[in-house]
Amino acid sequence: MSEYVLEMTDVCKAFPGVKALDHAQLKLRPGKVHALMGENGAGKSTLMKCMFGIYKMDEGQIKLDGQPVTINDPMDALHKGIAMVHQELQPIPARTVGENIFLGRYPMKKALGLIPIIDHKKMYADTAELLKKVRMNFDPKQKVGELSVSQMQSVEIAKAVSANCRVLILDEPTSSLTANEVEALFRIIADLKAEGVAIVYISHKMDEILRIGDDITIMRDGQYIGTWPASEMTTDSIITKMVGRELTNLYPPKNNVPGEVVFEVKDFTSINPRSFRNISFQLRKGEILGVGGLVGAQRTELMEGLFGIRSHSKGQIFYKGKEMHINRPKDAIDQGVAMLTEDRRGSGIMGVLSVADNISISSLNQYLDYGVSINSKKVESLVQDNVKKMNIKTPSSKTQIKSLSGGNQQKVLLGRWLANNPDVFIMDEPTRGIDVGAKYEIYCIIEEMAREGKSIIMISSEMSELIGMSDRIMVMCDGRVTGFIDGKDATQENIMALATQFE
Amino acid sequence: MEKKQETAAQKALRIVKGNPIVLLLLIAAIVVGFMKDNFFSWANFGNLMSNTAVRFLIALGVSGCLITKGTDLSAGRQVGFAAVVAGILCQRGDYTGRLWKWAPEMNIGLVFLIVLVLGLIWGLINGLIVTKLHVPPFIATLGTQTIIYGISLVISDAQPIGGFQKIYTTLINGRIGSVKGFHLPYLLFVAAVFGLLFWFIYNKTRHGKYMYAIGGNEVAAEVSGVNTTSTLIGIYATAGVMYAIAGYLLAAKSGGSSASMGQGYELEAIAGCTIGGVSTTGGIGTVPGILVGVLVFELLKIILQFLGVNPYYNYVVQGLVIVLAVSLDIRKYIAKK
Numbered sequence: 001m002s003e004y005v006l007e008m009t010d011v012c013k014a015f016p017g018v019k020a021l022d023h024a025q026l027k028l029r030p031g032k033v034h035a036l037m038g039e040n041g042a043g044k045s046t047l048m049k050c051m052f053g054i055y056k057m058d059e060g061q062i063k064l065d066g067q068p069v070t071i072n073d074p075m076d077a078l079h080k081g082i083a084m085v086h087q088e089l090q091p092i093p094a095r096t097v098g099e100n101i102f103l104g105r106y107p108m109k110k111a112l113g114l115i116p117i118i119d120h121k122k123m124y125a126d127t128a129e130l131l132k133k134v135r136m137n138f139d140p141k142q143k144v145g146e147l148s149v150s151q152m153q154s155v156e157i158a159k160a161v162s163a164n165c166r167v168l169i170l171d172e173p174t175s176s177l178t179a180n181e182v183e184a185l186f187r188i189i190a191d192l193k194a195e196g197v198a199i200v201y202i203s204h205k206m207d208e209i210l211r212i213g214d215d216i217t218i219m220r221d222g223q224y225i226g227t228w229p230a231s232e233m234t235t236d237s238i239i240t241k242m243v244g245r246e247l248t249n250l251y252p253p254k255n256n257v258p259g260e261v262v263f264e265v266k267d268f269t270s271i272n273p274r275s276f277r278n279i280s281f282q283l284r285k286g287e288i289l290g291v292g293g294l295v296g297a298q299r300t301e302l303m304e305g306l307f308g309i310r311s312h313s314k315g316q317i318f319y320k321g322k323e324m325h326i327n328r329p330k331d332a333i334d335q336g337v338a339m340l341t342e343d344r345r346g347s348g349i350m351g352v353l354s355v356a357d358n359i360s361i362s363s364l365n366q367y368l369d370y371g372v373s374i375n376s377k378k379v380e381s382l383v384q385d386n387v388k389k390m391n392i393k394t395p396s397s398k399t400q401i402k403s404l405s406g407g408n409q410q411k412v413l414l415g416r417w418l419a420n421n422p423d424v425f426i427m428d429e430p431t432r433g434i435d436v437g438a439k440y441e442i443y444c445i446i447e448e449m450a451r452e453g454k455s456i457i458m459i460s461s462e463m464s465e466l467i468g469m470s471d472r473i474m475v476m477c478d479g480r481v482t483g484f485i486d487g488k489d490a491t492q493e494n495i496m497a498l499a500t501q502f503e
Numbered sequence: 504m505e506k507k508q509e510t511a512a513q514k515a516l517r518i519v520k521g522n523p524i525v526l527l528l529l530i531a532a533i534v535v536g537f538m539k540d541n542f543f544s545w546a547n548f549g550n551l552m553s554n555t556a557v558r559f560l561i562a563l564g565v566s567g568c569l570i571t572k573g574t575d576l577s578a579g580r581q582v583g584f585a586a587v588v589a590g591i592l593c594q595r596g597d598y599t600g601r602l603w604k605w606a607p608e609m610n611i612g613l614v615f616l617i618v619l620v621l622g623l624i625w626g627l628i629n630g631l632i633v634t635k636l637h638v639p640p641f642i643a644t645l646g647t648q649t650i651i652y653g654i655s656l657v658i659s660d661a662q663p664i665g666g667f668q669k670i671y672t673t674l675i676n677g678r679i680g681s682v683k684g685f686h687l688p689y690l691l692f693v694a695a696v697f698g699l700l701f702w703f704i705y706n707k708t709r710h711g712k713y714m715y716a717i718g719g720n721e722v723a724a725e726v727s728g729v730n731t732t733s734t735l736i737g738i739y740a741t742a743g744v745m746y747a748i749a750g751y752l753l754a755a756k757s758g759g760s761s762a763s764m765g766q767g768y769e770l771e772a773i774a775g776c777t778i779g780g781v782s783t784t785g786g787i788g789t790v791p792g793i794l795v796g797v798l799v800f801e802l803l804k805i806i807l808q809f810l811g812v813n814p815y816y817n818y819v820v821q822g823l824v825i826v827l828a829v830s831l832d833i834r835k836y837i838a839k840k
């Protein structure tokens with residue numbers, strides 16, 4: 001018996017214009033959590049997709065229990081006991097939780113002892129069982145489209161667990177979960193570890209890695225840098241190995257000075273009675289207002305309401321004393337508001353379009369010649385400016401955005417909104433899926449915007465980010481604002497106290 | 504970054520390479536050309552050109568709908584409607600079989616404008632049904648195509664229409680040059696002008712970018728500030744105008760029209776687009792691609808005709824090509840994933 005359940009060695013994979021993997025390596029021990037780390041575009045997801053049979057590797061070897069194997073496709077991977085939760089979720093929104101979990105392997109029974117039909121009763125009973133196992137309690141018959149992003153994530157995890165796997169790949173599983181749900185996930189991971197499952201855990205969150213990781217493998221530019229026991233590593237040593245240089249600060253010094261109130265929301269209420277209601281708050285010029293709360297606090301819904309993505313039944317929005325009428329995003333944008341949405345795939349990227357098209361779509365008016373014709377040189381320089389400013393890794397501006405790594409897609413979307421030079425910028429989880437180095441760059445951009453007198457609203461589920469960046473924090477619970485905390489006085493405890501006020 | 508700009512020729516070559524059907528048909532054309540004497544003749548070439556020209560206009564119209572993940576099944580019937588209206592209004596004043604005896608003989612330029620406006624109205628209706636009533640384009644245009652056909656039958660009395668003013672037919676069927684049978688039909692220039700115009704719109708204007716954005720991800724487009732409603736209405740309305748132009752030209756080209764004219768053209772146009780790389784999953788499609796697709800489909804028809812294939816079998820072969828082309832398109836999409 002080999003010490004490892006699964007070994008990948010000397011894996012190479014090239015895409016047009018990029019060498020995504022260059023002799024990468026990963027060795028998994030049974031019953032251990034193996035953290036895979038690296039910057040955005042380092043090749044983590046690609047390596048996992050090779051293991052799961054989504055991509056064919058150009059070179060390299062996979063050994064399962066010491067025996068060389070080839071993995072042809074995801075079905076094959078599942079048969080060999082490898083399951084994966086993807087970084088970008090791909091559920092079927094119009095079908096139920098149960099159907100999503102058992103897609104392609106529905107439990108069957110014989111009608112009249114002859115005709116094979118789907119055994120719905122068993123399917124939903126099994127689903128309920130699985131959901132209990134992953135400590136989630138929602139209705140197996142609910143449509144997946146009605147779930148929040150984090151609940152969808154749980155469904156995906158349940159789906160992976162249901163495959164009775166020996167190797168489980170979790171690609172940024174916590175990027176859309178809040179503290180409670182992360183705890184729930186960690187309990188599931190502990191259960192699986194006890195059963196001897198080897199877990200690959202990809203995340204940009206250091207505290208998680210140091211808490212649950214047993215081994216850490218670090219990659220840079222598609223290359224294998226090394227593997228270390230987690231106990232020997234610190235945040236700093238990980239970052240240094242990932243980035244290839246030392247990073248001293250996690251947050252930039254804040255020099256912005258909040259001025260007079262410019263943006264004001266009064267009694268804003270959703271048309272959905274269970275969503276946000278009676279929300280009033282003010283935002284100052286040059287202020288960074290953090291928005292904290294648990295999943296289900298309706299923070300995203302509120303912001304999407306303000307931006308015209310969702311409807312409201314009453315309430316007013318003022319900018320510099322003048323009322324704004326916003327019925328659709330275009331109205332908000334025309335009045336100087338921007339919003340980086342939470343669901344990158346659903347409402348962010350236009351997958352088959354190029355990086356250039358994606359980055360320029362909301363600011364096309366700026367690149368016109370004679371008022372009609374788009375000047376592609378101006379668009380190109382927009383792309384290049386952003387590529388430089390945020391270190392976006394893309395082979396060219398014509399590359400389809402869907403082939404960029406998750407973090408790099410996020411940077412392109414940020415660039416899309418920055419191009420508009422908005423007065424009020426709403427960001428819903430702006431650093432989701434972004435590596436430590438790039439995070440710092442983004443914080444700098446946020447701070448700089450505030451210093452220039454722009455106002456920023458930042459929803460974040462990452463406590464340290466909320467505390468590190470905000471001038472003031474608005475906390476929500478169950479659709480209502482439960483309080484404001486000054487940035488200097490904010491602690492994990494007082495935020496949590498407000499976030500759980502009605503529970 | 505350093506990647507060179509692709510020239511039109513390279514792009515055409517890439518489309519041919521990326522699409523085995525196009526390659527196959529080109530080979531078939533060469534083989535047939537050597538088997539049959541008249542295949543490589545200027546007359547045949549001119550014929551192919553003017554057939555392609557009209558079909559290309561229709562395909563350009565429907566391409567916007569396809570790129571935004573919609574479709575327009577009313578294209579063919581709209582062509583028929585325009586042909587009927589243009590036919591009736593362009594009849595000679597002294598023609599005995601004249602349908603609207605009470606009307607004065609009309610200037611054909613004025614008729615063109617009338618037909619355009621009517622086409623615009625049909626397109627607007629389609630666009631409004633799709634965006635405001637939220638009826639899926641497939642169903643919406645399935646409904647309107649029946650309505651339009653009905654109206655064409657009513658106003659034409661289900662009769663064939665002939666007796667056009669001479670200027671109408673001669674102008675549209677005009678051609679440049681006649682050296683050893685070599686000539687270029689005017690229709691070719693019409694098609695070229697619209698080809699360039701559409702290339703410009705698709706690549707250089709906000710409307711074009713918005714169209715691709717909607718096809719790529721409609722929710723994201725809306726969130727990015729694209730007015731998806733007006734863009735979609737604009738696309739269906741433009742399509743209506745293109746069908747009207749095609750109908751107007753087609754009636755003159757054939758020297759007569761009837762309500763059934765243009766029947767099935769929507770499918771040919773969709774097929775042409777798809778063969779030319781317009782993706783049925785949205786967001787992808789280029790004007791040169793559409794041109795190649797339509798050209799190849801017309802070429803297929805002429806090849807079959809030259810081979811003396813029973814015309815009824817033509818439908819079978821054409822259908823097979825459509826299915827094959829779309830399945831290959833989907834295959835490409837899956838392979839990339």
Ligand SMILES: Nc1ncnc2c1ncn2[C@@H]1O[C@H](COP(=O)(O)OP(=O)(O)OP(=O)(O)O)[C@@H](O)[C@H]1O
Pocket residue numbers: 015016018019020038039040041042043044045046047087393394402403404405406407408433435839840
């Ligand atoms: N299908 C594809 N086509 C072309 N290039 C691709 C494709 N998938 C990934 N790449 C490229 O391969 C490189 C590695 O991407 P990968 O998604 O593995 O990064 P990652 O380490 O998971 O990053 P992140 O932390 O941002 O998720 C990137 O440069 C990306 O642009």
Ligand SMILES: [Mg+2]
Pocket residue numbers: 044045046087171405406407
């Ligand atoms: Mg990734």
